[in-house]
Amino acid sequence: MRETCDLVVIGAGPGGLAAASVAAEAGLKVLVLDAQPEPGGQVWRGEARKGSNRLARRWLHRFAASGARFRPGARVIAAPERGVLLVEEGASSFAVRYSRAVLATGARERFLPFPGWTLPGVMGVSGLQVLVKDGFPIEGKRVVLAGTGPLLLAAAATIHSHGGDVLFIADQASAANHWSFALQLWRHPSKLLQGAALTAKLVTVPTSTEAWVLAAEGSDRVESVRLSVRGREEHLRCDYLGAAYGLVPNLELPRLLGCAVSDGAVVVNERLETRVPGVHAVGELLGIGGVDQALVTGELAGLVAAEQPVPPALERSLQGIRTFAAHLARHDTPRDELRRLATPDTLLCRCEDVPLSALEGCTNLREARLYARVGMGACQGRTCGAAAQTLFGWSGEDVRPPCLPARIGSLRLSPDVSSSTPTRES
């Protein structure tokens, strides 16, 4: 099976939705693919059903009316030749032939290993948040959150509004002024986080900067957590622990397509073009900047793809957002202590059960892969890659197809797709 389109958008978060809507409104035949069952990406998870967030509602409506086509549950796994993507959907697969592409694959959390981090009940901060949005039963449960910056508050607010009991919020950031930076965001509806009422709701939750998880404890699941809070050790009993340190862009697909990556973000020009002709990148791929950055860059890329003029106001707001993103990056950089929490028997690679001790003598990711099987399991280094980068400074390797684990059958390219002359069909 195959699809043909003028513009393919990978990722239906705010970045992808904005790009797709604008381009489809301008008359392009647009196809949007996303691994999730609904549009919305991470921040607007479930909004297609709930409609509780105004901004999300507006964009989801605009997207639905734009004429762009959406295929949920569709995971891009390979790019067998220029202008063709292979997509796995459930137990089958299809190819997409496109003229232009907007990459909007967003970001994931940075997980760092500490003793007990593989216990069930230990999750990402935003990971726990999105699981709760999808119905994870949190009512009456005791939750500890540890991480960095404004996403801690976003997660706490979601958990709180679903009846969870947030016992403590630990922010690793070093100074109180960083925390106030995070709090300020809540007063700027146009910034990363919306809803000024949230901090008011959360004032009863003890929070601390210079605080982080030392270990999670329990037999078959997390039962308690040991924290370092401003130099003192604290012990809290809890049902769930959210622990993650900021976000890192999902670079597998841009890398697979040959886009340049620098400082952990996709390199683009002012028209958001990557070095691969016809391929744009938007949203978190450009460096963590939140919803606003995703919307503005998405709109811009959509206009450029559709060869429409870009209003100067859009370019100006992009500049402001980039400054904000730079602040956020400084705030979210994990402190040194976090690199030293794992003990020799703490697993680094969760898929292949590789403890830290197995990495002795390895000097880069390639050696760790060859000698210790780091990153060779199901997630293909998605979790341990960022951890190894933070712990040892090892940078990512080239991505080889498939960029997600896929069934063998999905990798076959049917002959009607692999002709070099683009054939149009509708």
Next chain:
Amino acid sequence: MREASSKKAPVTLRINGHAVTVPAGTSVAAALAMTGRFISRADLSGRPRGPMCGMGVCFECRATIDGVAETLTCLVPCRDDLEVVTDG
């Protein structure tokens, strides 16, 4: 545009042979947690693991869904008659 699914009827799936009824829109990962034992798989030495990232990145939530092994439960919404088997 679809409207609020809280108005939609709950769905009933089977987890390790037991019927579980959940609100529409619940992910399979969330349904596992509702059973009180939200363990999706066992690691190589048999220790239990559960979902972590909630978004299709960590692969810790994988289980067999409708006979397809290693399916990410955090990405699959519950449907009537879905058959989920965990290995943990």
